[in-house]
Amino acid sequence: MTDMHPDQAIAYQASGAISAQPVSRHNPVIPGTRDDGTLTEDPSKRAPLVLGNRSFNDVTNIVCGYAEAPMPKPWLAFFTITSTIAALGTGMILYLIITGVGVWGLNNQVDWAWDITNFVFWIGIGHAGTLISAILCLLKQNWRTAVNRSAEAMTIFAVVCAGIFPGIHVGRVWFAWFLFPIPNSNGIWPNFRSPLLWDVFAVSTYATVSLLFWYMGMIPDVATLRDRAALRLHKGVSRPFAMPMPIGKGLILPFMPRPDTIRVFIYGVASLGWRFSSRHWHRYEKAYLMLAGISTPLVLSVHSIVSFDFATSILPGWHTTIFPPYFVAGAVFGGFAMVLFLLIPLRVILPNFSDLLTLRHLENMAKILLLTGTMVGFAYSMEFFIAWYGANEYEFAVFANNRVNPAQAPYWWAYWTMITCNVLFPQLFWIRKMRQNPLVIWIVALAVTIGMWFERFVIIVTSLHRAFLPGEWHMFFPTWVDILTFVGSCGIFMTLFLLFLKFLPVFALAELKVVMPQSHTDDHH
Amino acid sequence: MSMIHNITNAAADYFPMLLRKAPPRFVTESGKPVHSIVAEFDETPKVYKAAQKVRDAGFTKWDLHTPFPIHDIESAMGMKTTKLPLLAAAAAVSGVAFAALLQWGTSWVLYPTVVQGKPFEAWQPFVPIMFELGVLFTAFMCIFGMLALNGLPRWHHPLFTHDRFMRVSNDRFFIVIEATDPSFEPAKVKKLLEDAGGSHITLIEDAD
Numbered sequence: 001m002t003d004m005h006p007d008q009a010i011a012y013q014a015s016g017a018i019s020a021q022p023v024s025r026h027n028p029v030i031p032g033t034r035d036d037g038t039l040t041e042d043p044s045k046r047a048p049l050v051l052g053n054r055s056f057n058d059v060t061n062i063v064c065g066y067a068e069a070p071m072p073k074p075w076l077a078f079f080t081i082t083s084t085i086a087a088l089g090t091g092m093i094l095y096l097i098i099t100g101v102g103v104w105g106l107n108n109q110v111d112w113a114w115d116i117t118n119f120v121f122w123i124g125i126g127h128a129g130t131l132i133s134a135i136l137c138l139l140k141q142n143w144r145t146a147v148n149r150s151a152e153a154m155t156i157f158a159v160v161c162a163g164i165f166p167g168i169h170v171g172r173v174w175f176a177w178f179l180f181p182i183p184n185s186n187g188i189w190p191n192f193r194s195p196l197l198w199d200v201f202a203v204s205t206y207a208t209v210s211l212l213f214w215y216m217g218m219i220p221d222v223a224t225l226r227d228r229a230a231l232r233l234h235k236g237v238s239r240p241f242a243m244p245m246p247i248g249k250g251l252i253l254p255f256m257p258r259p260d261t262i263r264v265f266i267y268g269v270a271s272l273g274w275r276f277s278s279r280h281w282h283r284y285e286k287a288y289l290m291l292a293g294i295s296t297p298l299v300l301s302v303h304s305i306v307s308f309d310f311a312t313s314i315l316p317g318w319h320t321t322i323f324p325p326y327f328v329a330g331a332v333f334g335g336f337a338m339v340l341f342l343l344i345p346l347r348v349i350l351p352n353f354s355d356l357l358t359l360r361h362l363e364n365m366a367k368i369l370l371l372t373g374t375m376v377g378f379a380y381s382m383e384f385f386i387a388w389y390g391a392n393e394y395e396f397a398v399f400a401n402n403r404v405n406p407a408q409a410p411y412w413w414a415y416w417t418m419i420t421c422n423v424l425f426p427q428l429f430w431i432r433k434m435r436q437n438p439l440v441i442w443i444v445a446l447a448v449t450i451g452m453w454f455e456r457f458v459i460i461v462t463s464l465h466r467a468f469l470p471g472e473w474h475m476f477f478p479t480w481v482d483i484l485t486f487v488g489s490c491g492i493f494m495t496l497f498l499l500f501l502k503f504l505p506v507f508a509l510a511e512l513k514v515v516m517p518q519s520h521t522d523d524h525h
Numbered sequence: 526m527s528m529i530h531n532i533t534n535a536a537a538d539y540f541p542m543l544l545r546k547a548p549p550r551f552v553t554e555s556g557k558p559v560h561s562i563v564a565e566f567d568e569t570p571k572v573y574k575a576a577q578k579v580r581d582a583g584f585t586k587w588d589l590h591t592p593f594p595i596h597d598i599e600s601a602m603g604m605k606t607t608k609l610p611l612l613a614a615a616a617a618v619s620g621v622a623f624a625a626l627l628q629w630g631t632s633w634v635l636y637p638t639v640v641q642g643k644p645f646e647a648w649q650p651f652v653p654i655m656f657e658l659g660v661l662f663t664a665f666m667c668i669f670g671m672l673a674l675n676g677l678p679r680w681h682h683p684l685f686t687h688d689r690f691m692r693v694s695n696d697r698f699f700i701v702i703e704a705t706d707p708s709f710e711p712a713k714v715k716k717l718l719e720d721a722g723g724s725h726i727t728l729i730e731d732a733d
Contacts, residue, residue, distance in 0.1 A: 056592060056696035181627060189631035191640050193650040201657040209664040216668050224592075224694035231691050272678035275685070276693045278576075280675040281594035283607045287671035290613050291664060298660045305653055513593040521573040521595060 050356060050516050059516070062352040063507045064225055068263075071244045074349070075502060082494040089488010092481055093168055101171040103481040109474035110464045114482045115169035117456040118489060120306060121334070122162035123203065124327075124452065127299055128335025129155030130210055133217070134295035137288070143364055145511040146357045149221075150346075151339045152214040153504070157496040158338075159207045161489040166199075195308035202305040209298060213291050216284075221505035223271035229263035303327040310459065317398035317463030320386065326379035333372035333422070334452035336365055340445035342497065344438050346506075356507055359436055366435035369448065373426030376455075380423065394468060402462045410475060411462045414454050421451025534705070535676075551704050551711060553730055559704040560683040560731040562714045563690065564723025565697055569595060572698040575721035576601040579700060582717055586706035590690070590699040612670045613663050620662030624655040683729050701729075 050059065096103055106113055129151040136144040167176045179200045183189050190197050232238040238260040242250030274280070304324035311323040340362065347354045384404075387395040406412040425447040429435040466473045500506070513519055537544040549558030566572035569591075576589050580603040589595075589602060599606070628651045632638050637645065672678065684690050684701065693699055700723060702714050711728070718726050 060592075060695045181631070183631070183636070187636050188638060189636060191638070192628040192632055192654060193640050193643055195653075198653040198657075201654045205657040205661045208661060212664055212668050216671075220593075220694070227691040227694040231688070234688060268680065272672065273680040273682060274677065275682055276590045276592060277675075278589040278591060278595070278598050278602060279604060280677070281591070282599055282604055283609055283671045283674050285594050286607050286609050287667040290610060290667045294617075294660050294663050294667075297656075301653070301656060301660075308653075510593040514596075519569055519593060519595065521570055521597070521601075 050512060054355060054516070056513055056516070056518060059356070059507075059512055060224060060228075060509060062356065063221075063505050063509050063512075064228055065352075066350060066501070067225060067503060067505060068228065070239075070242060070250060071502060073244075073246075075498065076244055076246075079495065079498050082491050082498060085488060085491025086495045087488075087491075089485055089491050092485040092488055093164065095481060096168055096485070097173050101169070103479060104485075105477045105479045105482055107474050107476070109467065109472050110461055110476040112169075112460050112464060113476050114457075114478055114486055115165045117453065117460050118486050119162050119165035119169075120327075120456040120460075121453045122158045122165075122489065122493075123206075123306060124303060124331035124334045124456075125158040125338045126155040126162070126206070126210065126335060127303060127328070127331035128339050129153070129158075130206075130213075130295050130299040131332050131335065132339075133213060134292040134299060137292040138296060142515045143361050145508055145515050146361050147339060147343065147365070148511070149214075149217065149508045150343060150500075150506055151335075152210065152217065153500045154335075154338060154342065154497065155210045156207070156214055157493050157500075158335075159203070159210060160496065161493050163203065163207065164489060164492075166203075195305065195312050198305045199309055202302045206298060206302045209291070209295060213295060216287065216291070217508055217511075218505060219271055219274050220276065220284075221509045222267050223274040223276070224509055225505065226264060226267035226271050229260040229267065233258070233260050233264065300328055303331045315463055315467070316392065316394040317402070317459070319395075320383055322379055322383055322386070326376070326383070329372050329375040329379065330422075330452060330455060333369065333376055333448065336368050336372065337445040337448035337452065340365055340369070340441055341449055344442040344445070346501075347438065353506075356512060359438070362438055362441055363435050366429045366441050366444075369444065370426050370429040370435070373422055373448065377419075377423035380419065398463055398466075402466055403458060409462070411458065411465075414458050414462065418451050418454040418458050421447040422455060425451070549704065549731070551709070553728065555730075558731040559711070560729045561701045561703040562711065562718065563684070563687060563699050563701045563727050563729055564718035564721070565689060565699055565725040566723055567697060569698070571722050572700070573598070573601055575700055575718075575723060578721045579702065579717065583708055584702055584706050586709075587700065587702040590684075590693045590701065592694060592696060592698075607674065609667070609670055609674060613666045616662040616666030616670075617659045620659040621655045623662070624658035625651065627658075628654060681732075683731050687727060687729055689725055689727070704731075 054062075104113070104115065129148075132144045132151045133148045136148075166179070167173065170176055170178075178184065178190065179197075181190055181192075181197075229238075238258045240252050240254060241256035241259055242252050244250050304327065307323035307327035310318035311320060313319060343357060344362070347357055384399050387399045401408040403409050403411065403415040406416075409415070425444045428440065428444060434440045461476050465476055533544060534546050537546045551559040553559060564575075566575060572589065572591070573595060576598065579587055580601065589598065591598070595601075598604075629645075632640075633645045639645075643650070684699075689697070690699060700718060700721070702709065702718070715726055
């Protein structure tokens with residue numbers, strides 16, 4: 001990307017800076033290597049978090065420039081596809097509600113299948129966002145500033161997708177309010193001793209706190225977008241409203257308000273009049289730290305409580321004490337895979353982002369994938385070991401005959417897909433070259449995302465499909481509605497993520513500026 | 526006395542029909558009250574030292590606007606630590622108490638329900654929801670308490686009339702000394718800000 005987009009030039013001019021070109025890279029990849037200058041292993045040196053000798057103004061321009069430019073054609077193309085898929089998913093949900101839960105492949109034996117698999121899959125994806133914003137904040141891991149905003153956004157969108165399934169799987173959806181602490185017509189309240197109700201509280205608290213955390217982090221950055229739009233209007237360099245067209249330039253609609261007028265209003269209301277006061281920043285940082293402090297046990301509790309849905313039952317394969325830590329590790333694992341899966345293509349599509357999201361960031365996340373993947377692998381082997389060592393023949397049969405042994409288990413392929421994707425693939429990251437190569441990381445992240453869906457499928461369906469009496473044994477076959485509902489939820493997730501990319505600050509601007517050397521208060525650095 | 530004065534003035538912003546502001550001590554040539562004097566800085570170390578100078582000159586009603594939170598600016602400005610953690614702790618306790626009341630109250634008092642033969646007084650099954658609601662209430666207090674203590678949302682402010690001030694969200698730093706400060710004297714303040722290395726020193730008018 002050598003020439004500047006006209007809107008970026010306008011934004012640059014409007015912000016009062018004289019120097020040209022925020023887009024060129026001052027710091028190319030070190031010649032002859034893949035290193036972008038951040039892959040140092042020397043402990044006495046600290047790798048830079050923002051590359052290319054960027055000034056505060058450059059960083060502001062990079063992050064805001066994309067939100068302010070007209071909708072790019074590839075974005076529009078992607079958005080058309082994903083929103084069509086999202087609409088298809090919504091149609092499937094409507095069909096389910098109108099016709100009944102029989103449109104899914106559930107049967108008397110397997111009464112939880114893809115619905116709850118999708119629920120646990122999506123809720124798990126969200127955990128990386130909270131982990132990055134909360135736990136890495138408490139551990140003072142400054143590299144998190146490059147990824148926290150997009151990972152938090154991903155958390156919210158994943159929880160949105162997760163929230164769909166418990167609501168619609170109840171069969172008679174109009175009774176979904178039974179989930180909430182409201183007395184029914186006999187004056188009886190929901191059973192607070194049931195893990196399913198704990199789950200309602202855990203997931204709704206998690207969704208609310210994540211949303212607030214995300215929003216609070218965005219207030220200053222949205223205020224930046226507000227100020228830039230207002231400046232462009234004051235200086236008369238604001239472009240007119242243009243309807244995007246599939247081919248050629250956008251169609252200018254002079255009777256519509258300028259996009260900057262709309263921006264000033266919406267970003268202005270959303271930024272609550274934030275004026276970057278140090279007295280405000282002081283309370284803001286305290287609030288942020290406390291939110292990080294309470295989100296840390298919260299994120300650990302959410303997937304623990306989700307695992308209680310299974311672990312407190314007496315079904316072999318579910319009734320194990322290892323479930324809470326095993327689920328939490330798996331959630332972080334799957335979440336980081338999704339973060340990498342989405343962000344690595346972004347570095348290619350939006351080249352300036354690779355100055356903010358360096359190879360070291362990717363390497364750090366690859367290391368977390370290796371760690372959590374190995375933890376998940378340990379959990380798989382430990383639950384198998386306990387099934388054997390505990391001498392419970394039903395539990396052992398679930399593992400040996402329902403999952404592992406291809407001669408006996410009809411779902412052996414699901415189990416071995418899970419092992420290959422979740423345990424074997426991340427082991428590549430022991431090799432430094434592998435965890436420093438974005439393409440390899442992306443492929444592993446894709447494998448892990450697939451593997452983590454299969455993990456939930458294995459836990460739920462292979463345990464349910466053969467209960468204690470062979471007379472009750474049933475296979476589960478998904479219908480087209482099952483499949484398209486899941487595909488539709490992916491469409492909803494991607495649509496929301498694309499909207500986020502276009503309209504909100506994708507990087508935490510204020511936090512990025514804190515980790516730049518110019519933010520230090522002494523002259524020596 | 527000055528505290529009562531401040532509270533009255535703040536309340537007058539919200540209830541202009543009930544309360545009048547005290548007459549301004551300083552007015553501009555056009556007769557509008559002076560809100561503040563603002564100076565612009567372009568580097569973090571400079572503004573940090575300038576903040577120390579303003580603090581040492583004894584000002585109390587002043588502020589420093591920066592694109593990002595500067596590390597340890599609290600001591601350079603002589604700021605007191607916020608009471609927000611105490612409020613958050615109170616919210617946590619009330620969240621846990623609310624969850625306890627909700628669960629015992631509904632399953633033991635309003636409609637005593639025996640489920641799975643478990644005794645009413647067993648507390649263990651109620652722990653998860655007590656924890657979740659404690660977290661939820663604390664989070665509400667952290668965010669809404671932070672906004673309330675900051676006096677936000679407030680969509681209009683005299684500083685927003687100053688075009689240069691909009692670069693605060695990009696890469697500039699601003700020290701603002703308000704006219705309500707007891708030791709505010711326009712000439713003295715301008716001199717102090719100039720000596721501290723500020724540029725584009727501007728007088729900001731209040732709305733009316």
